[in-house]
Amino acid sequence: MPRRREAAPGPTATTRLTERLRRQVLTGELGPGSALREEDLAASTGASRHTVRAALARLAEERLVVAEAYRGVRVTAFADDDVVALQQLRGALEGEAVRLLQSEHGTAWPGDVLAPARAAVEALAAAPADDWPAVATAHAQVHLALVSAAGSPRISQVYARLHSEVLLLLVHVRPAYDVAALAAEHTAYLDDVQRRGAAAVREHLGHSTALILAARG
Numbered sequence: 001m002p003r004r005r006e007a008a009p010g011p012t013a014t015t016r017l018t019e020r021l022r023r024q025v026l027t028g029e030l031g032p033g034s035a036l037r038e039e040d041l042a043a044s045t046g047a048s049r050h051t052v053r054a055a056l057a058r059l060a061e062e063r064l065v066v067a068e069a070y071r072g073v074r075v076t077a078f079a080d081d082d083v084v085a086l087q088q089l090r091g092a093l094e095g096e097a098v099r100l101l102q103s104e105h106g107t108a109w110p111g112d113v114l115a116p117a118r119a120a121v122e123a124l125a126a127a128p129a130d131d132w133p134a135v136a137t138a139h140a141q142v143h144l145a146l147v148s149a150a151g152s153p154r155i156s157q158v159y160a161r162l163h164s165e166v167l168l169l170l171v172h173v174r175p176a177y178d179v180a181a182l183a184a185e186h187t188a189y190l191d192d193v194q195r196r197g198a199a200a201v202r203e204h205l206g207h208s209t210a211l212i213l214a215a216r217g
Contacts, residue, residue: 004141004202017055019045025064025075027133027163029169036065062164078169080213086165087209093159094143094205095198097150102197109149109194115119117190125183136170142186146193176212 011019021041024030042054056073059065066071078086101109124138140163147159192200 013051014054014058017041017045017051018058019047021055021059022062022064022164024165025059026171027032032075034075034173036073036075037072038073042201058175059176062161064168076165076168078172078216078217083169084209085215086162086206087167087212090143090159090162090166091201091205092156093162094147095201097147097152097155098197099194100150100155102194107195113149114190117142117149118187119166120145121183121186121190125180125188126216127179132174133167133171135177135182136167139170139177139182139186140166145191146190163211169212173212173215175208175212175215177211 009014014171021036030036034180036056038049038052038056041047041056042049047055056065056067060067060073064076065073066076101113105113120142122196125133127135127138129135143166144159144163147158149158183185189200192204
């Protein structure tokens with residue numbers, strides 16, 4: 001008799017709750033500073049306190065929430081210094097990825113190397129302008145694809161850990177971005193980093209930081 005193929009295991013209760021809460025945070029449904037109380041979440045979702053606690057711990061690892069003494073767990077709220085520090089870290093990682101790409105390919109990178117990043121720009125251009133979380137996600141994917149093109153697992157791993165935090169920042173603060181202009185800017189950016197390397201990264205992210213800080217103001 002043929003062996004019956006076992007179904008792949010489904011997501012755990014903790015994973016399902018984590019994904020639900022992550023979605024609520026990254027769409028802005030749960031705004032900056034919103035309290036996430038274990039007992040309230042357990043009552044509203046039907047999950048156990050243990051499951052809620054584990055889900056919140058996963059979100060804290062992504063820096064989407066923070067746990068503070070006497071205040072409990074709250075959705076991350078960015079101060080200006082947090083914005084600058086996050087952008088500086090992104091710049092350091094992205095700049096090193098670009099340096100590696102230039103070291104291997106010079107100032108004209110092969111089409112297959114840039115294909116994922118260019119595809120991400122096309123997805124950004126197609127993102128619905130009235131769905132800012134979708135635009136923010138597509139925007140972040142361009143940079144993630146560029147860093148991944150360097151082929152450094154460690155750099156990609158660390159950069160990917162920033163992904164949720166970058167999305168949260170962009171969702172909380174909508175800079176003065178027009179989707180078509182944003183896509184055009186990133187098309188030019190992919191050309192610029194090939195020629196100017198880390199200097200182009202610093203200039204691009206410096207401009208982005210200024211827009212974000214201005215929007216916060």
